[in-house]
Amino acid sequence: MKVVLQDLTKIFPSRDKKAGKEVVAVNNFNFEIPDGKLIGLLGPSGCGKSTTLYMISGLQKPTSGKIFFGDDDVTELPTENRGVGLVFQNYALYPHMTVKQNILFPLENLKGADKMSKEAMLERAYEAAKLVQIDELMDRKPSELSGGQQQRVAIARALVKMPRVLLLDEPLSNLDARLRLQTREEIRRIQRETKITTIFVTHDQEEAMSISDMIVVMKLGVVQQIGQPQEVYDDPVNLFVAKFLGTPPINVFNGKVAGGKLYIGGDAVLEVPGIGDQEVTVGIRPEGFVLDENGPMHCKLSNVEIMGRDVSIVSTNEASLNPVIRSIINADNKVDTSAETVRYSLKPHKVFVFNKETEERIKFEVK
Amino acid sequence: MVDSKHQWKAWIYLSPAIVLLLVFTVWPIINTVRMSFLENYSGLEAVGGATFEFGIGNFQKVIEYKRFINCLKNTILLCVLTVPVSTILALLIAVALNSIKGLQKVLQTIFFLPYVTNSIAIGMVFAAMFNIVGSFYGTQNEIVVTAGIINNVLEFLGFERVNWINAGSSYEANIIVMTVYIVWNALPFKILVLLGGLQSINKQYYDAAKVDGTPRRRVFTKITVPLLSPMLAYVVITGFIGGFKEYSSIVGIFGENMGPVDDVGRLNTMVGFIYDALETNKQGRASAAALILFGIILVVTMINMQVSKKRVHY
Known part of the structure; x- marks a missing residue:
């Protein structure tokens, strides 16, 4: 499923009506995300990358502009009908449910023709769990899991309903350095296996460069450059992009x-x-x-x-x-x-x- | 650990609190136990130099009292009726309050007002509402002339007026009035606790539920209630403890008669029984009743804790 962002703009009204100015979080974002690719939205905090992600998910409404999934205009479609899987920065796993219940949760919400039998749901849940290699942890509570395992559960929960688009918000920021390396490879592998168009947000250029098919560098709501990681690194359009990519x-x-x-x-x-x-x-x-x-x-x-x-x-x-x-x-x-x-x-x-x-x-x- | 050299300093700093606790909490507890096991103990007679034998006669007498059984029945009935009703109502109101934005603070204040209002005063207002305006005890003649606002409304809606609390009223009507009053009185604290709990639930759980297309009811039963379960358990446990100590609410509605004028003491409670015994200088009997009440609250709380251990999710 390709995702098209057309003149996407998000303006937050100012809190303080007298003094404050409105904040343009995302300014005229145009991008066609090719089907089945892994895209990294990259930029320093406050650059509008998460806002972009949440607009694609439907949790936030764009001020203007359109979002298409394939040829469907989903701009006005409520979140639950978009068929997106979203992995939150701190995973947002339901703490009172076991891993299995967490993964089953999205399936149990299905209504009407999509409704599944208990066995079919379990099968799907185990399939998703196997994909992220947590099928042995199904009866644990999230609090009994390590950060990396929680991350996998969150991904399994997002994948289990076979979303059209998978969205990851700072997927690695809560993990320690070693786990981060491992998990980013894991995300790459899962994305390759499922071939679901995946968009992830990060402020860590290394993370974005290492696993993305394409990266989008943003600054203050404005897209600076879009391209393959190496391309952007070797041929930055401006000083900001040049400074932002590369360690040291x-x-x-x-x-x-x-x-x-x-x-x-x-x-x-x-x-x-x-x-x-x-x-x-x-x-x-x-x-x-x-x-x-x-x-x-x-x-x-x-x-x-x-x-x-x-x-x-x-x-x-x-x-x-x-x-x-x-x-x-x-x-x-x-x-x-x-x-x-x-x-x-x-x-x-x-x-x-x-x-x-x-x-x-x-x-x-x-x- | 405090350096042993400076331990005396720590004791000095703690001493005001310790002295007060010893005098006003620890000693009374010990004394209550002592008095309850001295046959027919009476403070007045003790001052006069009388001695009392050790025994369990006080407990026996208390349990054999028909009045005590009646008090126990009233107390348990009111607990069982009011705690679930007030908890569920408080939960619904808290959820509703939490979901609105504009008037939340104003409504929160309004809902909290009963908490800072004297419960006797509230009781008098309720009595007036269920009773004859301007008359507290009332006589049968007055009821016929001007009924309270509740009866006015009932009549307006085409129902028969009900004798809620006056002479000749039924026990069921009395209990309904008490339930309404106690629930109303208990709501603010529960709403406050539950609203606080709701506001501390991470919003991302709701975003996650939204992305997964969770119906509202399911969000409430599968996410909100479980995540609120520690607060719910707290509210239920304190609700039961408060319920077993019910007394001033009855006084608020019925005055010291603890019932309609033609059936004095009909709605008396455990605490009321204790006060009555104290008033008639039967401290031994009062102590025994207090210990029985303590035992009941202890057992009920332990059951509550056991249940909530299974139900409270994390």
């Missing part, structure tokens, strides 16, 4: 372009053909630095962090907008930790130049 985050510098050359501080670090002379903001991915004794870029070495496979070099530069510059180099490179300066050359496709005012990307030709 991108290094940002004040720079200027003169005569087709990009200057950071006094160093002419890169040729940037096609950009006119101007002050710019420069973003360089941590992996965009290459240790080079004769490299054009000079930085003051602070320290070196060994991470096994890689080495992270922490240095400073007067033009840097972050307190420190972090570069990631293959551990095979020997770093002289006693040196005062470290010199880099740059990988051109890891360097992004942005307009200083609008923060929009200015592209240059990479040779």
Whole structure:
């Protein structure tokens, strides 16, 4: 089931009528979510990603715009008739019911022609439980389960009625780091097996990048960029997107372009053909630095962090907008930790130049 | 743990409370037990130097009293009638209050008013409503002239007027009046507790139910009530305890007669029985009755706890 969002807008009226302004939580969201894909809505808190999700679920009504499931306009359809499965951030499992009762609950609500026999319901419940691998926990209460297990129950409950669209609100935020890695793979697997169009919300870019077919980066209610994770990472449209994706985050510098050359501080670090002379903001991915004794870029070495496979070099530069510059180099490179300066050359496709005012990307030709 | 060196300090800080508790709570409890086991104990005679033998005569006498059995019957009947009715009504009102937005605070205050009103005063108003306006005890002549508002309404709707509480009224009519009054009086506290419970239920359970297309009734029975069950258990248990101590409500409606003028003491309760014994200087008998009442409340509460252990869900 493809999901189409058309000029979707949500405006919350101001609480304080005198002083407050109304809040535009989602502003003119247009997107066609292809059938059977896993989509990550990504952005910092307050960017409208959860509001978007709740509008798709029907729990919130859009101020304007339309939502289609396939060819059906569901904008005015109440939640219960949309056929969505929703997994809440804190799971919202009914604490007084066992796992089995929780999973059965949506099926027991079915009326009329959809009504199922007890055996059929149980079968479906066990099917869903098996899919998320909790079929051995069916008689436990939610309070007797770990966070990860609760998460699975919540997914099973959302899946059991075979929703047209599965929605996950910050599905991993309540899990510890190790479980988070495991569970996100799990979500990926479940989505692949069921082929249900799945939309999930997260503020964790790593999470979104690692499992999504496509990500949507949002900021203050406005969609910044939509695309495959790698595509967005490699080709951000503006500084916000560049900063939001990637760990460690991108290094940002004040720079200027003169005569087709990009200057950071006094160093002419890169040729940037096609950009006119101007002050710019420069973003360089941590992996965009290459240790080079004769490299054009000079930085003051602070320290070196060994991470096994890689080495992270922490240095400073007067033009840097972050307190420190972090570069990631293959551990095979020997770093002289006693040196005062470290010199880099740059990988051109890891360097992004942005307009200083609008923060929009200015592209240059990479040779 | 408090450092043993400073323990005396802790005791000093606690001493005002401990002294007060010892004098006004612990000693009276011990003394009640003592008095109940002294045959025909009377405070007045004890001051005069009389001594009393140990024995269980007080308990025997209390149980053999027809009046006591009558009090016990009234008390249990009122409990059984009022606790379920007031709990269910309070639940419905709390749910309704919780689902409206605009006037919630105003209505909440209105529903809470009886709680801060003197129950004797409420009783007098109820007596007036069920009785003849302006006359508390009334005579048969007055009933014929001006009935209370309840009877006015009944007549307006085409029913026969009922002699609710005056001379010649039936026991059933008396009990109906008491039930209405006690339920009304018990509602505010229960509504307050249940509304508090409702407001602390995570809204996401309702969102989840909505996504799954749960019908309203099912939301109420399968989600709201179970999630409210700890509060419901609390309200029922305190309701029973309060019910067994029913006294001032009867006084509020019937005055110290504890019944219609032609049948004094008809609606007397356990606590009323204890007060009567105290008034006639039979502290031994009063103590025995108090211990019996304590035993009954203990048993009922334990049963309540056992039941709620199975029914309270988490």
